[in-house]
Amino acid sequence: MTEKKTTAKKKTAKKTEKQKFVPKIVAFACNWCSYAGADNAGVNRIQYSPHFRVIRTMCSGRVKPAFVLKAFEMGADGVLVSGCHFGDCHYIFGNYRAVELFEKTKKLVHLLGLEDERLRLEWVSAAEGIRWAELINEFVDQITRLGPSPLSENGKKS
Amino acid sequence: MMDVGRHPNIELYTYSEVTHVEGKAGDFRVTVRRHPRYVDEDLCTGCGQCSDACPIVVPNEFDAGLGARRAIYSPFSQAVPNTFVIDRESCLNDDFLVCENCRKACERDAINYDVAPQDVTISVGSLIVATGIDVFDPYTMKTYGYSVSQNILTGLEFERMLNASGPTQGHVLRPTDRRVPKKIAFVQCVGVRGENDCQYCSLFCCMNSVKDALLAKDHAPEIEEITIFYSDIRAFGKGYESFYNRTKERDYIKYFKGKPSKIVEDPASHDLTIYVEDTLTGKPMEVVSDMVILASAGLPSSDTLKLADVLGIELGQDGFFKTEKENAQLLRSTKEGIFLCGCASGPEDIPDSVAQGSGAAAGAEKYVADFRLPETEEEITPIDVGGPPRIGVFLCHCGINIAGVLDIETMEEYVRSLPNVVHVQNDLFLCSDGSQKLLQEMIKEHRLNRVVSAACTPRTHEPIFQETCARIGLNPYLFEMVNVRDQCSWVHSQEPLLATQRAMDQIRMAVARAQWLEPLEQKEISVEGSVLVIGGGPAGIQSALDLDAQGFPVTLVEKEKELGGRLRFLDRLLPENVPAVDLLQRKLAQLKASGVRVFTETEIKEVGGFVGNFEVSTTKETLKVGSIILASGSDVYDPKDEYDYEKYSNVLTNMDLEGIFAQTDGGEALINGTKPKRVAFIQCVGSRNEDNPHCSRICCPTTVKQALRFREQGTDVAVFYRDMRTVGHGAEEQYRAARGVGVVFIRYPDDQKPVVTKSGKGLRIQAFGTMLNDTVNMEVDAVILAAGMVPKEPDTNTFKEMLKVPRSPDGFMMERHPKLGPVETTTDGIFLAGCVQSPKSAAESMAQASAAAGKAASLVCRERIKLDPTICRVNEALCRGCRTCVSICDFHAPELVETSPGIFVARINEALCKGCGTCAAWCPTEAIAAQHFTDQQIEAMLETMLEEGL
Numbered sequence A: 001m002t003e004k005k006t007t008a009k010k011k012t013a014k015k016t017e018k019q020k021f022v023p024k025i026v027a028f029a030c031n032w033c034s035y036a037g038a039d040n041a042g043v044n045r046i047q048y049s050p051h052f053r054v055i056r057t058m059c060s061g062r063v064k065p066a067f068v069l070k071a072f073e074m075g076a077d078g079v080l081v082s083g084c085h086f087g088d089c090h091y092i093f094g095n096y097r098a099v100e101l102f103e104k105t106k107k108l109v110h111l112l113g114l115e116d117e118r119l120r121l122e123w124v125s126a127a128e129g130i131r132w133a134e135l136i137n138e139f140v141d142q143i144t145r146l147g148p149s150p151l152s153e154n155g156k157k158s
Numbered sequence B: 001m002m003d004v005g006r007h008p009n010i011e012l013y014t015y016s017e018v019t020h021v022e023g024k025a026g027d028f029r030v031t032v033r034r035h036p037r038y039v040d041e042d043l044c045t046g047c048g049q050c051s052d053a054c055p056i057v058v059p060n061e062f063d064a065g066l067g068a069r070r071a072i073y074s075p076f077s078q079a080v081p082n083t084f085v086i087d088r089e090s091c092l093n094d095d096f097l098v099c100e101n102c103r104k105a106c107e108r109d110a111i112n113y114d115v116a117p118q119d120v121t122i123s124v125g126s127l128i129v130a131t132g133i134d135v136f137d138p139y140t141m142k143t144y145g146y147s148v149s150q151n152i153l154t155g156l157e158f159e160r161m162l163n164a165s166g167p168t169q170g171h172v173l174r175p176t177d178r179r180v181p182k183k184i185a186f187v188q189c190v191g192v193r194g195e196n197d198c199q200y201c202s203l204f205c206c207m208n209s210v211k212d213a214l215l216a217k218d219h220a221p222e223i224e225e226i227t228i229f230y231s232d233i234r235a236f237g238k239g240y241e242s243f244y245n246r247t248k249e250r251d252y253i254k255y256f257k258g259k260p261s262k263i264v265e266d267p268a269s270h271d272l273t274i275y276v277e278d279t280l281t282g283k284p285m286e287v288v289s290d291m292v293i294l295a296s297a298g299l300p301s302s303d304t305l306k307l308a309d310v311l312g313i314e315l316g317q318d319g320f321f322k323t324e325k326e327n328a329q330l331l332r333s334t335k336e337g338i339f340l341c342g343c344a345s346g347p348e349d350i351p352d353s354v355a356q357g358s359g360a361a362a363g364a365e366k367y368v369a370d371f372r373l374p375e376t377e378e379e380i381t382p383i384d385v386g387g388p389p390r391i392g393v394f395l396c397h398c399g400i401n402i403a404g405v406l407d408i409e410t411m412e413e414y415v416r417s418l419p420n421v422v423h424v425q426n427d428l429f430l431c432s433d434g435s436q437k438l439l440q441e442m443i444k445e446h447r448l449n450r451v452v453s454a455a456c457t458p459r460t461h462e463p464i465f466q467e468t469c470a471r472i473g474l475n476p477y478l479f480e481m482v483n484v485r486d487q488c489s490w491v492h493s494q495e496p497l498l499a500t501q502r503a504m505d506q507i508r509m510a511v512a513r514a515q516w517l518e519p520l521e522q523k524e525i526s527v528e529g530s531v532l533v534i535g536g537g538p539a540g541i542q543s544a545l546d547l548d549a550q551g552f553p554v555t556l557v558e559k560e561k562e563l564g565g566r567l568r569f570l571d572r573l574l575p576e577n578v579p580a581v582d583l584l585q586r587k588l589a590q591l592k593a594s595g596v597r598v599f600t601e602t603e604i605k606e607v608g609g610f611v612g613n614f615e616v617s618t619t620k621e622t623l624k625v626g627s628i629i630l631a632s633g634s635d636v637y638d639p640k641d642e643y644d645y646e647k648y649s650n651v652l653t654n655m656d657l658e659g660i661f662a663q664t665d666g667g668e669a670l671i672n673g674t675k676p677k678r679v680a681f682i683q684c685v686g687s688r689n690e691d692n693p694h695c696s697r698i699c700c701p702t703t704v705k706q707a708l709r710f711r712e713q714g715t716d717v718a719v720f721y722r723d724m725r726t727v728g729h730g731a732e733e734q735y736r737a738a739r740g741v742g743v744v745f746i747r748y749p750d751d752q753k754p755v756v757t758k759s760g761k762g763l764r765i766q767a768f769g770t771m772l773n774d775t776v777n778m779e780v781d782a783v784i785l786a787a788g789m790v791p792k793e794p795d796t797n798t799f800k801e802m803l804k805v806p807r808s809p810d811g812f813m814m815e816r817h818p819k820l821g822p823v824e825t826t827t828d829g830i831f832l833a834g835c836v837q838s839p840k841s842a843a844e845s846m847a848q849a850s851a852a853a854g855k856a857a858s859l860v861c862r863e864r865i866k867l868d869p870t871i872c873r874v875n876e877a878l879c880r881g882c883r884t885c886v887s888i889c890d891f892h893a894p895e896l897v898e899t900s901p902g903i904f905v906a907r908i909n910e911a912l913c914k915g916c917g918t919c920a921a922w923c924p925t926e927a928i929a930a931q932h933f934t935d936q937q938i939e940a941m942l943e944t945m946l947e948e949g950l
């Protein structure tokens, strides 16, 4: 067997192994924009990955580091925080505060020894159903590629 | 839209037309023709199965013909009501053919083909016309080839293309080959401002193109070049100029001054060649582009003429509804009791249209004040919810919308096994009247103290379920909703197993959260029925008069000796040339005849309290009011030594000139004792520069007005400008008139201001004329500086502190939201009117003042207001007084109080807190509970989600 073929084979083997891995992803969505954007995806029947669970908060500013840490400590493979675009937050500056808090969260997550890519902060407006769907697909892909979180049951096993 | 659809006091007639009106202000009888939808509004759930069954496909009007729809359809995805409608023109079902696919497809039997139009007569006190505009159709314009080339779109069509829910899902694609274009060109002023076009300026198209240019590149980074062909970029509104400046920094956006003469498509490549004169060299130029967007102007909406006839109101020369011009009232039609707002009276942008809507409503209030609906409420005995949670879960099929994808049976079985769930039930349509009654019975029968429904989205249906619970005495905050339709069955329909799994997980999370839900009581606070207006300029006077007309006690506080603000110093007002003093006299007479209490030479010392209960101490007396309107105006920029203003007496500001004109009493205006032979204006003095990046909006129209006045007395006029931004009703027409009577307009470059030097008794002005491509030297007798508006200091800052209202980056007071809340502020109960918010004309200031009055009235007309209990609360035992929440909250809700000597704790004012929960996220000691979204509630969801896994 040539070397090329071996790597190719390894890759497929790895792929099938990874395909079995179904990530656990928490998505925090603010009520006024992101959650509404997710509804908009529904109204337009846009199909996207079901491998995540949503928690609705009134504003992205509500998502405190402890929630994210708890999620990771309990074995989440990825956490998404989503709010309104700047200037659109129902509470004017809530999403700016979310950014400040997110910086702290990121540092803490880093301390847990997790990859930065497991945590994301995004903006999706009420009209951006497509964006929401694409974002979820992309994030699910990203986390699937990363594999299980080292803190999760799956991760500890492997 | 949803708010309108759900409001108990708003009756919505969609798909209907006003056909006849009789009576007078206070007592109109209006005939409304209701066109049949053939779909019963009460039965239709908006599921769309009928549409899927329909065999007919036609172009979709909403997507400007770029997309397709069926003969039975919902106009767009956020339509209110979300009832489908049959377009009988394209429907197959007529006398000869029978299709009936949709009727058979509808599970709720909502479709009936045999409905005739129906006339209803309603009695109203007042009418508001908000019929907007139509967009100019460039189809007939041979020169631009819109009818020939598919790659030429109108601005509106391009908007749809950029929209994520539009025909191309937000992808920028060239229609002929569906590839991303490399080059896009925007052509401005299509259908207006040309020789044979409408004469007005359509106002919103400049910013629309500027914005779309930016968005296009965001959507398709492959785009290499975007050229905007313009006459003047009219970035006049609040924040527009800085937005425009940001686009100028992008190297892929090119601004080209010039209006193309024709656009020709290459039949083979479908590329477009734009023929335009290079204004720098005067030579003809050809620019090739992949796609062209025509910024089509707004026209009076097609039914304007017919409607004017039905309503008995007049139209202006421009074809829009005529306003009460002699009193500079933009919101009044020519007939008492009929109001205008938005584009009905001429093109407007969204912020102004929204403000005008509120203003028109305030005007209309006067005629309906007697009908004000009492807020009724019945007594209900609350259900005792103590003891362990007894949760009932209700699963909705939503016809086949949910049940067609999710396995309801499995779900039901699973949910039964969840802790504390004592009852599970499924239902075909949970929101139907019958099912809601059944839900109430189940609450009683099973003594449920928590209710969870798995159905559509809480954003539309949570209030309905909450009300159902509240009606039988179950605290509505003990209800929890899971979205298994919009965010599950509809979006994972290809994977029913995984979708069912996701639905079960989300229900389990909701059940876990439900255990922690707490009953919350809506607190009520009383509201003072009076209003304070600060500032006695045209805006303040208008607000006070409007509120008085509706019967509210108003106090108007002015710091100067006389009322009138800037109006006292102005000559004639554009565009109707009404003398400012006349208008002011009429306003003051009205004020005198009204019940408004006026305090002049009075200042505000302190403001305390909150919405409904402000306590204001002034230098005269202390007032208790329910609401405050801030109308303290702006200052005019002082040029100091710019252009040697302070040195030479023949360098004046526009404001100085107004004074001179006002003194002449119709005679000739003299500068330094003589009638000037020739004068020059310099635009944008103190505006659109580094210190004041905003455009002052009123100086261009003012210059045109003053130039015309000079021409009347034979004085020659030259205007040195950057862009002529003659916005506002009639201003563009005056600009054209000024050019007609020989006023010379010379455009100078943004980065090269004209130079003024002394020359004998007169002045010499030197500037580079970009259109002439040459330096201009001109001897003039006087130079007029078109000084812009700046925030009034120190007042603006004082009010920022006192009222806790933030200032925008331009220094003016900040509105809550430019489009959604243009007169509101971040502080409930405080509203803005006039130039304190942003520069505008007197007419525009008064229209906005009416809007502020309307907002204040809708607050103080209530004796009590209910406070939303989903707000934050401090557990004082845990608080260590660190002030984090105090500094983090932009609504100034938390406050430190000294509970015992030296011990400070935070307290959150329930009337100020909006419930975003940001402080709860920041509090280092977890002392703050974001009610209804508490830490336990959210953590319970996380725990159960992650414990059991996906």
Ligand SMILES: Cc1cc2nc3c(=O)[nH]c(=O)nc-3n(C[C@H](O)[C@H](O)[C@H](O)COP(=O)(O)OP(=O)(O)OC[C@H]3O[C@@H](n4cnc5c(N)ncnc54)[C@H](O)[C@@H]3O)c2cc1C
Pocket: B534, B535, B536, B537, B538, B539, B540, B557, B558, B559, B560, B563, B564, B565, B566, B567, B570, B572, B573, B574, B575, B602, B603, B604, B631, B632, B633, B634, B636, B654, B655, B658, B698, B702, B705, B792, B795, B833, B834, B835, B836, B840, B841, B842, B843, B844, B845
């Ligand atoms: C050169 C020039 C030409 C113009 N030409 C036209 C025109 O032709 N047509 C047109 O429609 N518009 C014109 N305008 C615009 C017009 O003047 C304004 O739109 C209008 O005056 C704004 O009204 P206002 O009530 O918001 O503010 P103002 O008129 O400035 O009134 C504010 C009032 O509040 C009072 N006040 C301020 N601070 C306090 C305080 N702390 N306590 C109590 N009271 C306070 C002030 O004394 C003043 O009386 C022109 C403006 C300028 C500068």
Ligand code: SF4
Pocket: B683, B684, B685, B687, B688, B694, B695, B696, B697, B698, B699, B700, B701, B722, B723, B724, B725, B786, B788
């Ligand atoms: S002169 Fe005034 S209105 Fe005209 S562009 Fe300059 S700042 Fe704007």
Ligand code: SF4
Pocket: B874, B878, B879, B880, B881, B882, B883, B884, B885, B886, B894, B905, B906, B922, B923, B924, B925, B926, B927, B928
């Ligand atoms: S942040 Fe928390 S501890 Fe600090 S003052 Fe506010 S409530 Fe008290």
Ligand code: FES
Pocket: A030, A031, A032, A033, A034, A058, A059, A060, A061, A082, A083, A084, A088, A089, A090, A091, A094, A095
């Ligand atoms: S409400 Fe969406 S981020 Fe604040």
